[in-house]
Amino acid sequence: MTRVDLIYFNAGGGHRSSALALQAVLREPPHAWDARLVNLFEVLDPADHFRRITGKAPEDWYNQRLARGWTLGMAQELKLLQSLIRLGHHSLVSRLQAHWNASRPELVVSLIPNFNLALCESLESTLPGVPYVTVLTDLADHPPHFWIESHPKQHVVCGTPRAVEQARALCHPAQRIHATSGMVLRPEFYQPALWDKATRQRQLGLDPARPTGLVLFGGHGSQAMLGIAQRLADTQLILVCGHNTALANRLRALPASAPRLVVGFSTDIPGTMQLADFLIGKPGPGSVSEAVQQGLPVIVVDNAWTMPQERYNAEWILENQVGLVLKSFRTVHRAVAHMVDALDTYRAQVRRIRNRALFEVPDILSRVLQQSRDENPDTPAQRAEPLQER
Secondary structure, three states: OOEEEEEEOOOOOHHHHHHHHHHHHHOOOOOOOEEEEEEHHHHHOOOOHHHHHHOOOHHHHHHHHHHHOOOOOHHHHHHHHHHHHHHOHHHHHHHHHHHHHHHOOOEEEEOOOOOHHHHHHHHHHHOOOOOEEEEOOOOOOOOOOOOOOOOOOEEEEEOOHHHHHHHHHOOOOHHHEEEOOOOOOOHHHHOOOOOOHHHHHHHOOOOOOOOEEEEEOOOOOOOHHHHHHHHOOOOEEEEEOOOOHHHHHHHHHOOOOOOEEEEOOOOOHHHHHOOOOEEEEOOOHHHHHHHHHOOOOEEEEOOOOOOHHHHHHHHHHHHOOOEEEEOOHHHHHHHHHHHHHOHHHHHHHHHOOOOOHHHHHHHHHHHHHHHHHHHOOOOHHHOOOOOOOO
16 A cells, blocks of 8 residues: 655644545545554654643644634744744754654655655655655745745645745746645535534524524634624524633623524534534634535634734635625624625625545645656665665
């Protein structure tokens, strides 16, 4: 079986979600590959020193900040992080070389930003000829050194024309730039509802005659949901809080004149979206793409608290006319009123988006792998002896 390493980490959630989605389709015919999930932080810190010193995994700090809405200043922190990555480049490459020597992949697929230069260089120096592919899980790059590097061996998979333009601007040749029709989504987002929407809404205490807003801020929720719920007391809402039990309890205690459903952690986000008519949340590439795939127009904000890599997403929403972009959720009640009045128009725009990336990426990877095998018929990944670390 073809050995494929899918590189992810748990910061945010979209990287792991995309990796799991790709793993699922790559393991099925016609590919039937040995698609293996590789958590980058476990490779770089196998003894878990960071957690022992700080009490938390690196991604936990990031995820907790998202849940509390502490995102102001992240643009500056990103620059600091990238500087630290450059300073530690030699050490990162050395650790990754040891991993490639042990795992012997025939194809490496990165679904993470910031570390692609170290990943690509270490793979090329350890297993020459093994292709390296970066699948963007953002709608566009946030240069420099975020997703797309100028390394001549990096293939990039781009879900929007903007990302394709960015890859071309870094002089990547056409054969290393691969366009898809959107972001990689889990297979469940392509499955039709197995129940009648109105019946299911009644079972959950919702009124099928009312437009329903879905408030969703990722797997850890957000304190912003409290203000949204207070301003939309007369709007029927489904509020998904993820792992944030304290937030869920506070939302349940808020008074409301319209039916309201507060949901904790759920593995059936597609089913929950199928109960709603529009989404309210942050402009994350995953949640926006998932909502559009389920036929939901979106209401998001774009302001100083928006993470820098997500700011283009607001532009994409407006360019494709699939939702509204606010400066603050303080005006969300007016945005919802407008959305409800023009719901049919927004739904028609949403239906124009046809995202088949989950099924396009495996074919792209297959072509990349075949091209590599044609050019390198005797790659180190196919030889028995491991290379010495360099």
